[in-house]
Amino acid sequence: MVISPSPSALSFHITSIGLEKSARAQESKQSQETLSTQKKDVVELQNRDREVRNHEQAHIAASGGLTKGGASFSFQRGSDGKLYAVGGEVSIDTSPVPGNPQATIQKAQQIRAAALAPADPSAQDRAVAVAANAIEATARKELQEKTKEDETHPERPNEALSSRIDLFV
Template structure:
């Protein structure tokens, strides 16, 4: 997710008493006013406005640079969290940049690719992978909507892997004959009781 950064509007510079001109608005000093001076320490109206505008522009540029630097830090931290939590399933972060008024490039967007495919023929490995992918998607402090969608996809993959594991376990369970199932042995009753006690 990227934020649009707008610079502050340039406000007109305030006029100081030394900058006031004749009310005729023709741009010439009043007959009773001071004569223009060639002294470089004297500020005329034109240079005062230019200096004020330069200060406002510098101030606006500094604000834009601060916003870009903050966004850059946020983006890099977000993508680093994905990459670190994703382990071997995650790629390196890639970024999109915006050049600031200071000439520097700032990261304003980014992404980390992550492998969300199942591990063929191994539901246990698929389950572990799905849990890692989900953790990686939700690793940043503020996951994006895309991050949450990937986490949901990983949760579905984990659920399917659990179902496959349960099916495999039921296929591997020993089948009892009718005689064995109707005559419970004391050992199996004892085991059932001990299992029950473990869960109570």
């Protein structure tokens, strides 16, 4: 007796194998797409990290020593498990130089240069530059008032010197 498989059983088996292959191919395609997306995300995070670090370094380099410490960063973990800088900031001393408006003017100019140093200044960077302009304007006004006061009340060093001489003679 010869047993031959029925055509319907055989066709079911072939169809079943075809579905398994199709499912595996679909899973493989999805897996490749996921890996591709993850790689793309990591590359984007790497680029952002480099951009953020360069941006903050530009502030530090142009600050002329006015920074308070180094840069601080906010991080995001990539799909590769590594941390990437996605934001950053540098603190800078914006206080006026007491009693010295000329030095305050120079400091304000340095602050503005540091704020606008990156290739693409942020809104916060531009706000700091505007604040530096205000600091400079206030210092210029103070310097102008001081100059005006010096012109109206000039010191007379010769009189002061002769007074001291008179006291000693």
